[in-house]
Amino acid sequence: MPPHVHVHPDGTSLRDPSRLFYQSDSIRRLIIASYWLFIIAAIPLWWHITSIERLSLPTARVHAQAANHLRFPVQIQLENVQDSSISTSLQKLLDDRIHKSHGLDVQVRQQSDPTNPSDSYVIRAAEGVPSANERSLTYPVRPATLPNLADLLTLLLAPPIDAHRVAQYSPRYRLAFTLLNEDAAAGGAISGWDISGAISRHLSPILTALSVLHNFTIESQVQFHAPLAFSPTPIQDGSYGLTQEDLTVFVNSAEWSLSSSVSNDPVLHFIVFVPSASRRPLKILDSNGLPSTSNAFLLPQWGGMVIYNPPTQDTNSNTNANAPLPPSALHSLFSTFATQLLSLLGVPNLPGDLQTTTDALTGWQLDALLRRRTSENARGAYDTLQSIVKLVDQIENMPVGQDVRGDVLDSLSALEEMYTPSPSSPSSTPPSLTTTLHHSSTALTLASRAFFSPKMLALLYFPAEHKYAVYSPLFASATIPLAAAAIREVVAWRKGRREREGAGGGQ
Amino acid sequence: MFSRLLLLFLFSWIWGTLAATPSHEQIVGDFFNKNGASGGSTSNHTNNWAVLVCSSRYWFNYRHMANALGMYRTVKRLGIPDSNIILMLADDAACNARNRFPGSVYANPGRGLDLYGDNIEVDYRGYEVTVENFIRVLTGRMEPSVPRSKRLLSDASSNIFVYMTGHGGNEFLKFQDNEEISAFDIADAFEQMWQKKRYNEIFFMIDTCQANTMYSKFYSPNILATGSSKLDQNSYSYENDNDLGISVIDRFTHYVLEFMERINKTSHESMADLFAYYDPVKIHSDPGVRSDLFRRPLSEVRITDFLGGVAQVEVGEGVPVDSSAVAAAQEEDEWPLQGESPAVPPVLPVAEDTRERVGDLGGGWRGMRAWGGVLLIGGLVGWVGFRS
Numbered sequence: 017m018p019p020h021v022h023v024h025p026d027g028t029s030l031r032d033p034s035r036l037f038y039q040s041d042s043i044r045r046l047i048i049a050s051y052w053l054f055i056i057a058a059i060p061l062w063w064h065i066t067s068i069e070r071l072s073l074p075t076a077r078v079h080a081q082a083a084n085h086l087r088f089p090v091q092i093q094l095e096n097v098q099d100s101s102i103s104t105s106l107q108k109l110l111d112d113r114i115h116k117s118h119g120l121d122v123q124v125r126q127q128s129d130p131t132n133p134s135d136s137y138v139i140r141a142a143e144g145v146p147s148a149n150e151r152s153l154t155y156p157v158r159p160a161t162l163p164n165l166a167d168l169l170t171l172l173l174a175p176p177i178d179a180h181r182v183a184q185y186s187p188r189y190r191l192a193f194t195l196l197n198e199d200a201a202a203g204g205a206i207s208g209w210d211i212s213g214a215i216s217r218h219l220s221p222i223l224t225a226l227s228v229l230h231n232f233t234i235e236s237q238v239q240f241h242a243p244l245a246f247s248p249t250p251i252q253d254g255s256y257g258l259t260q261e262d263l264t265v266f267v268n269s270a271e272w273s274l275s276s277s278v279s280n281d282p283v284l285h286f287i288v289f290v291p292s293a294s295r296r297p298l299k300i301l302d303s304n305g306l307p308s309t310s311n312a313f314l315l316p317q318w319g320g321m322v323i324y325n326p327p328t329q330d331t332n333s334n335t336n337a338n339a340p341l342p343p344s345a346l347h348s349l350f351s352t353f354a355t356q357l358l359s360l361l362g363v364p365n366l367p368g369d370l371q372t373t374t375d376a377l378t379g380w381q382l383d384a385l386l387r388r389r390t391s392e393n394a395r396g397a398y399d400t401l402q403s404i405v406k407l408v409d410q411i412e413n414m415p416v417g418q419d420v421r422g423d424v425l426d427s428l429s430a431l432e433e434m435y436t437p438s439p440s441s442p443s444s445t446p447p448s449l450t451t452t453l454h455h456s457s458t459a460l461t462l463a464s465r466a467f468f469s470p471k472m473l474a475l476l477y478f479p480a481e482h483k484y485a486v487y488s489p490l491f492a493s494a495t496i497p498l499a500a501a502a503i504r505e506v507v508a509w510r511k512g513r514r515e516r517e518g519a520g521g522g523q
Numbered sequence: 524m525f526s527r528l529l530l531l532f533l534f535s536w537i538w539g540t541l542a543a544t545p546s547h548e549q550i551v552g553d554f555f556n557k558n559g560a561s562g563g564s565t566s567n568h569t570n571n572w573a574v575l576v577c578s579s580r581y582w583f584n585y586r587h588m589a590n591a592l593g594m595y596r597t598v599k600r601l602g603i604p605d606s607n608i609i610l611m612l613a614d615d616a617a618c619n620a621r622n623r624f625p626g627s628v629y630a631n632p633g634r635g636l637d638l639y640g641d642n643i644e645v646d647y648r649g650y651e652v653t654v655e656n657f658i659r660v661l662t663g664r665m666e667p668s669v670p671r672s673k674r675l676l677s678d679a680s681s682n683i684f685v686y687m688t689g690h691g692g693n694e695f696l697k698f699q700d701n702e703e704i705s706a707f708d709i710a711d712a713f714e715q716m717w718q719k720k721r722y723n724e725i726f727f728m729i730d731t732c733q734a735n736t737m738y739s740k741f742y743s744p745n746i747l748a749t750g751s752s753k754l755d756q757n758s759y760s761y762e763n764d765n766d767l768g769i770s771v772i773d774r775f776t777h778y779v780l781e782f783m784e785r786i787n788k789t790s791h792e793s794m795a796d797l798f799a800y801y802d803p804v805k806i807h808s809d810p811g812v813r814s815d816l817f818r819r820p821l822s823e824v825r826i827t828d829f830l831g832g833v834a835q836v837e838v839g840e841g842v843p844v845d846s847s848a849v850a851a852a853q854e855e856d857e858w859p860l861q862g863e864s865p866a867v868p869p870v871l872p873v874a875e876d877t878r879e880r881v882g883d884l885g886g887g888w889r890g891m892r893a894w895g896g897v898l899l900i901g902g903l904v905g906w907v908g909f910r911s
Contacts, residue, residue, distance in 0.1 A: 180567065180569070180680075181837065184678055184679075245602075245788070246788075260836070260838075261789055263836040263838065264789075264833050264834050264835065264836050265602060265788045265789060265833060265834075266836075267834065269602070269603075269604030269606075269607075269832060270599055270600075270602070270604055270605070277606060277670070277671040277672055278671070279671070280671055280674065280676065300838060300839075302838075308838065308839065309839075310838055310839025311839075312838075312839055313836050313837060313838045313839065314836070314837045314838075315569075315834050315835070315836060315837075316569050316834075316835055316837065317569045317570070317680065318569065318570070318834065399720075400719065403718035403719060406718065407714075407715060407718055410714075411711055467719055468662075468663050468664050468665075468719075469664060470659070470664045470665055470666050471664075472664055473655065473658060473659065473662070473664055474708075474711060476654065476704070476705065476708050477705045477707035477708050477711075479889070480889070480890070480893045481889065481892065481893055481896075484893060484896055484897075488896075488900065492900055496900075496903065496904050496907060497907075499904050499908060500904060500907040500908040503908035503909070504908060507909075
């Protein structure tokens with residue numbers, strides 16, 4: 017009989033308990049070890065799926081952009097000027113006035129100089145009233161008038177800006193034209209207008225000239241009931257007046273639906289307001305309470321409004337007739353709108369008494385606007401990149417995905433392309449303003465897209481106690497028995513080994 | 524020595540006098556702004572936004588819905604259009620099966636004014652009111668498919684009014700019984716907004732239990748915050764309506780709305796007036812104000828800078844007009860007042876919040892508690908393991 021089989025007095029065979037299958041030490045230890053192996057193998061997987069993807073961002077390149085400043089080369093040619101010392105004195109006067117913060121490098125040359133680039137500005141010396149057309153200026157150039165000429169050029173090249181009024185740069189704009197009748201039910205309302213004709217006559221030249229900067233979408237509507245939220249004050253001669261305070265609450269946005277909310281592009285509103293027949297004419301009062309001559313006002317960064325009082329009809333005709341907007345009124349209204357649009361988009365005015373024959377914008381104004389928008393965009397792109405880097409640094413829970421990194425890299429390369437053009441373009445001709453603007457706009461758009469990437473949502477803040485409170489019921493209830501069993505097995509194994517050695521050694 | 528002091532005094536007096544003399548442009552400007560109020564606000568915002576969040580659901584949280592809707596109505600009445608208001612509500616009170624007055628939400632016992640009406644626009648309703656959506660609204664990080672009405676399209680010259688109400692605790696706010704948002708998350712969201720120049724100034728108001736702890740973690744500039752109760756203090760509801768069977772508004776919001784009923788679009792009341800109106804005895808808790816991150820003095824900040832849509836205007840040839848007012852506008856509905864409250868003169872805010880300073884000692888105590896837990900578990904393991 018095998019030694020581990022005992023024979024019971026009854027005759028049934030029993031086996032030694034220490035050799036029975038379910039008491040086998042090695043199998044028990046193998047089972048416990050397999051649990052632990054599984055846990056240890058799963059730890060890298062758990063670490064991987066609970067860690068946040070944070071790719072590295074090119075921080076050094078972003079910080080290096082701080083040293084770059086945009087400088088625009090400006091070439092001025094003097095035509096019909098025989099005296100060569102005039103150009104040097106004009107250069108000196110301009111250097112005194114245009115300082116570094118404008119970012120302009122002005123050079124004055126004679127016209128006969130053969131190395132003049134094609135897009136330089138031309139000053140024609142001629143007597144008479146100064147006038148500006150496209151990129152040329154006609155001015156009586158004499159040594160005595162040089163300081164005035166220098167002042168004029170400073171105003172043309174680096175005009176002062178009103179940052180509060182001008183809408184922020186966006187590559188796409190919606191222009192919403194609205195004809196609002198306060199109360200068409202009272203009669204005498206304006207039933208419609210020739211909007212497309214008016215836009216093509218008055219606004220298309222401007223929009224075409226500005227198309228290098230913005231992409232415009234135009235929508236228009238006519239509304240027949242647009243109540244005011246207050247009552248205008250009646251004044252002596254039977255008309256009604258709007259005080260300055262009334263103007264601030266004039267736009268009753270709660271009840272007027274002014275633009276469609278189809279896209280996320282910024283909207284500039286242009287509104288013609290026709291007061292109801294019982295409250296005509298409606299005039300704007302100045303700060304002394306007297307009716308002012310202007311019937312238009314501008315809301316900064318939002319749009320402009322014009323109040324149109326239809327001419328009073330004589331008693332013979334039907335006073336309830338609704339007529340479309342007469343063309344003469346349309347002409348004056350849209351001229352006002354054109355001025356308002358120009359100031360909202362940041363186009364600088366021609367200084368003082370300078371005359372012009374150009375339709376929409378002279379090259380001086382457009383170039384000044386392009387330069388300003390370019391430097392704003394470059395600064396904005398740099399600020400956004402800086403903020404991305406700083407935020408990712410500051411908030412440890414913020415993930416940085418592949419698309420964010422890609423956009424940051426592309427934006428950086430657009431910025432670098434703008435400051436130092438690639439070797440493929442010839443180095444003698446500096447890149448045009450349009451290309452530079454395009455680069456800066458791309459840089460800004462990509463940086464904004466990286467900042468607003470929907471995946472860059474920081475995980476919520478969990479203090480250490482929350483983590484313990486979440487993990488301990490899950491893991492502790494499973495691992496405590498396992499750990500206890502493992503320790504017990506290790507201790508038993510060591511004790512058994514010592515006994516075996518003692519027994520074996522003591523033999 | 525004495526002569527030197529005298530000379531110094533003389534110089535500083537001369538300097539002070541010269542500096543105080545207004546320049547020529549200032550005199551002209553003051554002349555044109557003559558009809559502006561003395562000490563008119565010098566805020567340079569051009570548009571207003573409001574984010575109103577009610578973070579609880581179910582019938583018994585009717586009062587939180589009424590809080591948010593009351594604020595919504597006030598903000599709309601004072602001129603902010605629907606396109607600039609983000610309203611997040613669970614919106615399950617008006618058409619609830621237990622509502623005896625279906626389709627209506629009232630905010631005062633006696634049911635004077637229906638807030639739900641037929642002209643409200645709820646942007647995030649029901650299960651869309653989550654912490655993630657709230658943070659996405661604030662930071663602007665949305666999928667491209669999210670419509671315009673659900674986006675906060677603010678810019679560097681926007682003033683934003685953020686109002687939150689619900690159940691809260693020490694530095695957290697419960698969202699729909701499901702999840703919670705902590706004060707750190709809101710502070711980080713505001714910081715991200717600041718970095719991307721998405722606001723000019725923020726006015727943060729919160730009405731929950733222990734509300735003042737929620738604004739204790741802000742660290743971005745130009746934020747003015749107010750809350751309804753201190754740490755370890757509850758905020759209470761105002762009164763029950765016997766027909767509806769539940770409380771219809773919270774005390775803090777009720778008194779704030781009562782103050783707002785005196786305001787119309789052209790009012791000059793300032794934030795200091797609002798904060799002076801707080802009465803801890805009536806509100807049954809200590810409301811707090813945090814203004815250390817805010818640059819302008821509170822007596823010069825108008826209520827309509829944040830809650831109104833008042834614009835700045837340039838007439839004709841570009842003469843700038845200040846957003847100031849004299850004439851009062853007609854209002855359609857009157858908030859049912861409990862009694863006439865006299866006009867309060869501008870006074871500096873009363874209850875300055877003593878912010879809980881979680882310094883090193885506080886952080887150390889928390890760490891010690893955490894390690895204590897670890898040691899306890901380790902001790903348990905050891906005891907179980909070495910039991911014979």
